[in-house]
Amino acid sequence: MSKKSIRRPRAWRKPLAITASVGLTAAGLGIVAAGSAAAAPSVTITVDSLAYGANALSYSANPSECRDKQSPATCSLSAAIAYANAIPAGSGEIAIVFDDSLSGTIVDPGGSAGKMSTANGSNNLTGGYSATSYVINASNPVTIDFGGDIGFASELTDWGSNGFDIQSDNVTLTNFTNIASPETAIVIRDVDGTTISNGACNQIKDSGGNNTIWLEACIVIDPGTSGGVTTNTTITNMAFEDPWTTAIGVDFDGLVDGLTVTNSSMVNDRNAPNFLQLGRDSLTENAVLSGISVTVPDGKSVAGYAIYPRARANMNSFTVTDSTFTGMRGAFIPEPGAQEWNDITITNSTFNKVGQIWDDGPGPVNNLTFTNNLVTNGTENGPYLRGALNMDQATYTNTVISNNTFKDNNWRGSGDIYYQQVGANNVIANNTWSRTQAGDDGYQNAIRDWVSAPSATDSTGWTIQYNHIEDYGHAANAYAPIWIRNRGITTVVGNTFGPNTRGTIDPVQSEGGSFWFVSNEDSGTNNNIQTWRPANAVFDGSNVTFDVAPVDPAVGGNAHNQPTAPVSLGVFWTADDNAEVYLGQIDNVSPGSVSIPTTATGGFIRVQTIQADGTTSQYSGLAQVTTTLAAPVITGPTGGSSGDGATEIAGTGGPGNTITVTDKNDGSTVCTTTVAADGTWSCTPDTLLTQGVHALVATQSDGTNTSPESNQVNFTSDGTPLFASPEVALAASAVLGLGSIGGLLLMRRRRQTA
Known part of the structure; x- marks a missing residue:
């Protein structure tokens, strides 16, 4: 040996x-x-x-x-x-x-010689195949470890050949430099527990960048059409480059349960592949894509998608998380055709320069969650003009689109979020929009609601709440950032609009126009209710109080309807002409005076009116806020009490405000101090109070405004103490010959009287 x-x-x-x-x-x-x-x-x-x-x-x-x-x-x-x-x-x-x-590449030179299978077959993703280089069909678990410096490739002449065909359970291929074959690199049949890890599947090219083997697909999961199912497949730490059709595919009619793809990437600069293609009439359940990176380099025009469900490709429990998609035509884009998708989650991912993030087909979508994602630099790429999330065909239930950032997108003819069908329990909440490019197209919205409910009093099934939108509406014909177009009730509450979004001080524009903040475009949109309007707003240091009343006649005459009282009011603050801070909602409001806590000073407030049935108005005109500080409160000493002339005075006021205590008997200032963060203050007289009754009052100031006087406290001083401090008492005891004991007695007397 x-x-x-x-x-x-x-x-x-x-x-x-x-x-x-x-x-x-x-x-x-x-x-x-x-x-x-x-x-x-x-x-x-x-x-x-x-x-x-x-x-x-x-x-x-x-x-x-x-x-x-x-x-x-x-x-x-x-x-x-x-x-x-x-x-x-x-x-x-x-x-x-x-x-x-050993190191290097095993090369199959083509032809039938040496093939472990010369049987013809087909899958619907890549077409027919004529032979397979390696067939793994073992009765025991098998791991093939290539050691990190060995790979496999078939020659171009071996057209229609698969590389590896996995036909038994618990097979692992790992640590390979590259596996490439003219048809499919790796086929996984109706087996359990396959792992493909720590390798690459790259199109092999000549020095001019031309494909030399025409790799169709890297990994195809093909359970067959006779009730087969592929379970618990793991693909991890893989690098894919330029496959012709798809990096990973599920064949037509296939049932896949348990697909995990992690820490893998695809770069595509020539062909039109998808990262994951789900075949027609397939069912994929319990799939997780985590740590995925799919990139089309700048300057390349490639038609592939990150995830491409073919017609009637159904999904149950499908998650995309912690992934990055850059430069492609679309991220989650189906082939036209009905489908049923349940429990789809897309979270913690970045979509940069992607033509469209989401599209659908006719059929139900239940429990879609799109959260904590960054969508940036989006623009139309190909025929898609309906924005980042285009939900125009499916019926949605329990959708949550929340805590995402939409930054510097320009979809021209639509909004970042566009939906068109009546649904149920769908919420768009706590998202942030911003743009830094100069100007925008007139039809650019952040959210576009195009739903037509059966009647004006029926819900569309969608709620838009607590989003913040910045830098929209610069073009003269730009529609409102939130545009509610058709019939039905879409509840829109608590949404704020930053100082760089187009604002207005004209109540006719904000309450009835189509170009500011929220627009109820049609006469049946949110019943086109007329918002109430605020007036006489006064800030007292902790609350803003204002009058509110219906607008009669309504803006636009009969085009607007009066809401049914009592109503709820969403209250917004702005420094100028927008609605950049949401102060909160006041419920059960009838015409009259209301108040709401705030720390904002000056500026303006505007309101949005909400009926009990969820119908919401456009935003009201402005009411300028004047400031009147509330009077502080003296809590000690108590009225009618007595003490020496150095007694501490304490109370409550507005944090940060300056307190001035005066003696109303002669108008003299007793002491000054600043209110602590917890709203409390205290000070001792700058000059000891003389013997007699003193009428103590306090005011507070924020530097611009001064409050009314506080409650008056009548305090009787027993005269200037003999000794004002322990140090003075001890010194005096020495002069008087009293010794230290006498000094301590004098100090004790002062402390008792204080």
Whole structure:
């Protein structure tokens, strides 16, 4: 036996606590495991040749090249897989590894010679195939570890050939440099527990960048059409580049349960592939894509999508998280056709320069969650003009679109979020919009509601709340950032509009126009109710109080309807002509005076009126806020009490305000201080109070405004104390010859009277 044949394989560098003795059974392939260790395979097969076809014609009848290692025979990968396939069930895990001395690429030169299968077949994603280089159909778990510096490729002449065909459970392919084949690199059948990891599947190109093998797909999951199901497939740490059709695909009619794709990437600068394609009439359940990066380089025009469900491709529990998509035509875009999608989550991901994030087809979408994503630099890319999230065909239930950032997008003919069908319990909330480019097209909205409910009093099933929108509406014909177009009740509350969004001081524009803040465009949109309007707003340091009343006649005459009282009011503050701060909602309001807490000073307020049935108005005109500080309160000393002239005075006021205590008897200032953050203050007289009654009052000032006087406290001072401080008392005791005891007695008297 040569030294080369007994080298330790790269995957098992340490001496193992096991050996595998091979004894021929009646079938000539018995395996007897002599010992075992928890982390090691029961059988290890070492490949010591990268030649393809040298043993290919003998592998099925004579796996002894790998089993017995008889010189001069070598163990090719074909022979190693054939040997693993022949080992009886129950023999334990099988590891196929490569000798330390090997590196490079196994090349299938084409033709039928050496193929483990020459059977013709087809899948609907890539078309027909004529042969397969390697078929894994073992009775035990098999891991093929390429060691990090070995790969496989078929020549271009081998048109229609698959690389690996996995037909048994618990197969792992790992640590390969590249696997590429003219049809599909890796096919996974109706099996359980396949893992593809730590490798690459790249289109092989010549020096001019032209494809040399026309790799159609990297990984195709093909459970078949006869009730087969592929379960618990894991694809991790994979790099894909320029496959012709898709990096990962589920074949037509396939059922896949448990697909996990993590920490994998695809770069596409030539072809039009998808990262994940779901075949027609397939069902994918319990899928997770995490840590995915899909990139089309700048300057490339490529028509592929990140996720491409073909017609009638259904999904249950499908999650995309912590991923990045850049430069492609679309992210989650289906082929036209009905579908049913349930429990779809897209979260914590970035979409940069993507033509469209989401589209749908006719059919139900239940429990869509789109949260904590960044959508930026979006623009039309191809025929899509309906914005980032285009929800125009499906019926949506329990949709949550929240806490996303939409930044510097320009969809021209639509909004970042566009929906058109009546749904149920759908919420768009707490998202942020901003733009920095100069100007915008007239039809650019943040949110466009195009739903037509059965009647004006029926709900559309959508709520828009607590979003913040900045820098929209600069073009003269730009519609409102939130544009509610058709019939029905869409509840729109608590949305704010920053100082760079087009604002207005004209109540006719904000209350009845189509170009400011929120627009109820049609006469049946939110019943086109006329908002109430605020007046006489006064800030007292902690609350703004204002009068509110219906606007009669309504703006636009009969075009607006009066809301039914009592109503709720959403209250907004602005420094100028927008609505950048939401102060909150006041419920059960009838015409009259209301108040709401705030720390904002000056500026203006405007309101939005909300009926009990969820009908919401446009935003009202402005009421300027004047400031009148509330009077502070003196809490000590209590009225009618007495003490010495240095008694502490305490109370409450507005945090940060300056307190001035005066004696109303003569108007003199007693002391000043600043209100603490908790609203309390205290000070001692700057000059000791003389003997007699003092009428103490306090005022507070914020630097601009001064409050009325506080409650008056009548305090009787028993005159200036004999000694004002312990130090003075001790010094005086020495002068008077009283000693330290006399000084302490004087100090004790002062403390008691204080």
